[in-house]
Amino acid sequence: MTKKALILLExxxxxxxxxxxxxxxRLGLYPITLSANPAWYDYLAAESIETIRVDTSNVDSLxxxxxxxxxxxxxxxxxxxxESFxxxxxxxxxxxxxxGPNPASIERCCxxxxxxxxxxxxxxPIPAFRMATNATDLESSAAEIGLPVIVKPAVGSGSxxxxxxxxxxxxxxxTSYLLGGKHTWPSSPRILVEEFAQGPQYTVEIMGNEVIGIVAAEYGPLPHFVYRQFTFPAPLSDDEHQRIADVSLSCLRALDLGWxxxxIELRWTKRGPVVIEVNPRLPGTPDPQLVHLAYGIDLVAEHIKLVVxxxxxLRKRHSQTAAARFLVPDRDGTLDWIDGEGRAAAVPGVAEVKFYVNTKTPIVRKGDYRDCLGYVTAASPSLAETEVILQRAVHSISWSITPFLTPGNQRPLVSQVRI
Incomplete structure (x- = not known):
């Protein structure tokens, strides 16, 4: 009998x-990954998944x-x-x-x-914005909008x-970082300058035209945007939830999405919900796990069902509050050790403890998603209880980072961090 294959690009x-x-x-499909370099993904070999090396940037080759x-x-x-594929x-x-999705809608959205x-x-409702391609444009755009402003590449993800x-x-x-050769551009530089929409941030999870739920997102210290915690569902009033859902669905209509x-990322500002970004894809981990913990909905499996x-x-099986805390270092250096995975996992209510790094890994913070060393997820019937569980778990995790040698620091001190 011929195998039913699911083709995954990258x-x-x-x-x-x-x-x-x-x-x-689990759905009885045979996954095959097409990748420019399958070695990028260690789970493919670990799971014995068939992989094929191909130029995934070339549609004709695909x-x-x-x-x-x-x-x-x-x-x-x-x-x-x-998202880029x-x-x-x-x-x-x-x-x-x-x-499948409408490619023109995806390209317009990305x-x-x-x-x-x-x-x-x-x-x-969106922030005021301008496009810049050089330092002069960037400075004049910021002056027109008024400081503070968010400055970001026009194409990219993960902050x-x-x-x-x-x-x-x-x-x-x-400006010097983006245009001075440190940032990698897929083509000529195009920089978005936009108003800083201030207020709590939320992410709306949608499948088709159905709002599944809303995540409350917290960041670490500015000026960077590195996530600190996700909570699902977000603690919102019925009116706030409805207004956010209505604005989110208006995004789908405007962008011709809905498959x-x-x-959708947005902030609740003085004028209500303001859309920051629309991403035509499933969110990255641990969002799908949080939805599954809270409502029993497997976003990944349900998406694959649609694909085939x-x-x-998308019916809810139960209702809990789930949250994820990200493990973020406060300095650069060499990771001597990271410990406490077992202790954190043993806390009742903890669902997953994930470390992305190994010992002796150089830690160089970049101010985006790559700064995270891992995360912990937990769930319970109430927000207060989930917060307590999460706090107990992360307090049992610690690590040691030895700062890099510098000309003025020939005797590096070891910093031991307990969250």
Whole structure:
């Protein structure tokens, strides 16, 4: 009998890729990953997943490879965990007559400047914004909007290259970083300068046109945007929840989305919900795990069902409060040790303890998602109880970082951190 294959374009090194592989196997599918370099994803070898090396930036090469696979397998669906390949997924699905997203909508959404233009035209509340391609443009854009401003690449994810610039010195420093060769650009530099929308941040999880729930997101210290904690569902009044949901659905209409998963980041400001970003994909870990812990909905499995043309089920199985705390270092250096995984996992109510790093790893903070050493998730019937569980778990984790040698510091001190 011919195997029903799920084709995955690229993977993910921090957990979501493994969730897709595991969910595909549970659903009786045979996952095959197409990647420019399969060695990037250690879980593929660990799970004995078939991988094929191919230029994933070239749609014609992908069509050729999928056509070759079609001679051996029944290709049931094609998808990706990586937003940057999601437009290619849509093109492949159209070529092979498979369910998939509209590639034009995805491309429009993945360009943050075009996305904002489209949202503005659709009447969606967003921050004031400008586009800059050089230092002069950037400075004049910031002056027009008024400091502080958010400065970020027009294409990217995970807060990569994103910074709050509160004064001219910070603006000059980040301009130098983005345009001085330290930031990697996929093409010519295009920088988005936008108003700093101040207020609590939320992420809305959507599948199709259905709002599944809203996550409360907390950051660490500014000027960077490194997540500290997620809480699901967010503690909101019925009116706040409805207003956020209404604005989120207006984003789908403006951007012509509505097939498959979308997660929308926004802030609750003085004028209510203001949309920061629309991401036409499933969120990364640990968001899917939190939704599963809180409501019993497996976002990854339900997405795969949609991809292969099966009926999905987004009904809540139960209702709990789930939260994740991220483990973030407060300095650069060499990680001597990290300890407490077993103790944290043993705390009743803890669902997962995940470390991304090994001992002797150089720690160089970049001010984005890559700074996280790992996370802890927990769930219980109430927010207060979940907070207590999470606090007990993270307090049992500690690590030691030896600062790098510098000309003025020939005798580095070991810093032991307990969260």
């Amino acid at each position: 993977g993910n090194m921090r957990g979501t890729g493994l969730l897709f592989v595991q969910a595909a196997l 069509i050729q490879e999928c056509s070759r696979l079609h001679a051996t397998y029944n290709i049931a669906g094609i998808t990706s965990v990586d 999601y437009a290619s997924v849509g093109k492949l699905c159209r070529h092979f007559d498979l369910p 360009d943050k400047f075009v996305q904002r233009q489209t949202l503005a035209e659709g009447g969606v 990569y290259g994103v910074r709050l610039c509160r004064n001219l010195d910070e603006l000059a420093e980040h 498959g998963p979308t997660n 043309g099966e009926e999905w089920d």
